[in-house]
Amino acid sequence: MLAIETHELVKQYKNGVRALDNLNLEVNKGEIFSLLGPNGAGKSSLINILTTFYKPTSGNVTMLGKDICKEPAWVRTQIACVAQHISIDEHLSLMENMTFQSRLYKVEPKVAKIRINSLIDIFELSRYLKYPTASYSGGVKRRLDIAMNMVSIPKILFLDEPTVGMDVMSRKAMWEMLLKIRDEYGTTIFLTTHYLEEADRLSDTICIMKNGKEVAQGTLESLRGYIRQNMLCIVFPNTREAKKYKGILENMEFTKFAGVRGNSVVLGVEDSRNSFTIVNKWLLEHHVAFDAIEIVEPSLEDVFLALTSSEENRGGRGL
Numbered sequence: 001m002l003a004i005e006t007h008e009l010v011k012q013y014k015n016g017v018r019a020l021d022n023l024n025l026e027v028n029k030g031e032i033f034s035l036l037g038p039n040g041a042g043k044s045s046l047i048n049i050l051t052t053f054y055k056p057t058s059g060n061v062t063m064l065g066k067d068i069c070k071e072p073a074w075v076r077t078q079i080a081c082v083a084q085h086i087s088i089d090e091h092l093s094l095m096e097n098m099t100f101q102s103r104l105y106k107v108e109p110k111v112a113k114i115r116i117n118s119l120i121d122i123f124e125l126s127r128y129l130k131y132p133t134a135s136y137s138g139g140v141k142r143r144l145d146i147a148m149n150m151v152s153i154p155k156i157l158f159l160d161e162p163t164v165g166m167d168v169m170s171r172k173a174m175w176e177m178l179l180k181i182r183d184e185y186g187t188t189i190f191l192t193t194h195y196l197e198e199a200d201r202l203s204d205t206i207c208i209m210k211n212g213k214e215v216a217q218g219t220l221e222s223l224r225g226y227i228r229q230n231m232l233c234i235v236f237p238n239t240r241e242a243k244k245y246k247g248i249l250e251n252m253e254f255t256k257f258a259g260v261r262g263n264s265v266v267l268g269v270e271d272s273r274n275s276f277t278i279v280n281k282w283l284l285e286h287h288v289a290f291d292a293i294e295i296v297e298p299s300l301e302d303v304f305l306a307l308t309s310s311e312e313n314r315g316g317r318g319l
C-alpha cells in the first residue's frame with residue numbers, strides 16, 4: 001500500500017506563482033523518500049500541503065488511503081513534521097521536552113516512558129540528559145527535536161532539510177538514526193534535502209523536482225539509467241586545468257551538460273563511444289595535458305545536473 005499518492009497536484013499562490021504544477025508522486029509505506037530540487041522547485045510548498053498546513057489549488061492527495069482534504073484532522077494524528085527551525089523548549093530539560101510531547105499526544109505514561117527511553121537510545125541522547133538543553137549544539141538539538149516528534153509513533157515523519165548546517169560526522173550519525181527509525185518502527189520518512197549525498201546514502205526512493213513538476217522518480221539505480229553509458233570523465237593534472245577545459249568541452253556539439261569534479265571534467269553526452277573518440281582526438285591534437293579519459297557511471301549529482309540544468313522540460317517519470 002502507498003503511504004502517499006499525489007495526483008495532478010497544483011498549488012497556485014495568490015501572486016500567480018504556480019509552485020506545484022500537476023505533480024504526481026508515489027511514496028511507499030515504510031520507505032525513506034527524498035525530495036530533491038533546486039531553490040524554488042516547490043519542495044516546501046509540497047510539504048506544507050502534505051502536512052495539511054496549506055490547501056492545494058487542485059488535484060488530490062491520498063495519505064494512508066484517505067483524502068487529506070476531506071480528513072485533515074485524522075491525517076494530523078498520523079503524521080509528525082520537523083520543520084527547519086528547532087522547536088524544542090530550551091527552558092525545559094531533555095526529559096521534560098519528551099514528556100511534554102507525550103502528554104500533548106495523550107500517550108499513556110507507562111507506554112511513553114518505554115518509548116522515550118528507546119528513542120533516547122536510538123538518537124544517542126543519554127549522555128546529554130544531565131545538561132541544560134540550551135547548551136546543546138545545533139546537531140544535538142535537531143536530534144532531540146526528531147526524537148520528540150517520534151514519541152507519538154507517527155506513521156509518516158516529514159523532515160524539511162534535517163541535516164542542514166551539520167558537520168559531516170553529525171550528518172552521518174543522523175543518517176544512521178533515521179535508518180534505525182525506519183527499520184525499528186516501520187515509519188515512512190519523507191524528507192527534503194539539498195545534499196545529493198544524503199539522498200544517495202539514505203533513500204529508498206528519490207524524486208527530483210523542478211518548476212513544480214517531478215522530472216524523475218525512482219531508486220538511485222533506476223535514475224542512473226537515465227544517463228547510463230552516456231558520460232565521459234576527463235582527468236586533468238589539477239582543478240585549474242579542469243575548469244579551463246570545461247568551458248571548451250561543454251560547447252562541443254554533442255555535450256548535453258558539463259561539470260567539474262575535483263581534477264576532472266564530467267560530460268553528459270549523446271553517444272559516449274563516439275564522443276570518447278572525438279574528445280580524445282581533440283585533446284591530443286591540441287596538445288592538452290590530461291591524465292585519463294574514460295566512460296563513467298553517473299553519480300546522483302550527474303543525474304541531478306542533467307535533469308535540472310537544462311531549460312527544456314524533459315518531463316515524464318518513466319524511469
Ligand SMILES: Nc1ncnc2c1ncn2[C@@H]1O[C@H](COP(=O)(O)OP(=O)(O)OP(=O)(O)O)[C@@H](O)[C@H]1O
Nearest residue numbers: 013015017019037038039040041042043044045046
Ligand atoms: N506563500 C507564498 N506566496 C507566494 N509565493 C510563494 C509562497 N511560498 C512559496 N512561493 C513561491 O513558490 C515557488 C516554490 O517555492 P518553495 O518554497 O515551495 O520552493 P522550495 O523548493 O522549497 O525552495 P528552497 O529550496 O529554496 O527551499 C517559489 O517561486 C516561491 O517564491
Ligand SMILES: [Mg+2]
Nearest residue numbers: 040043044045
Ligand atoms: Mg524550501
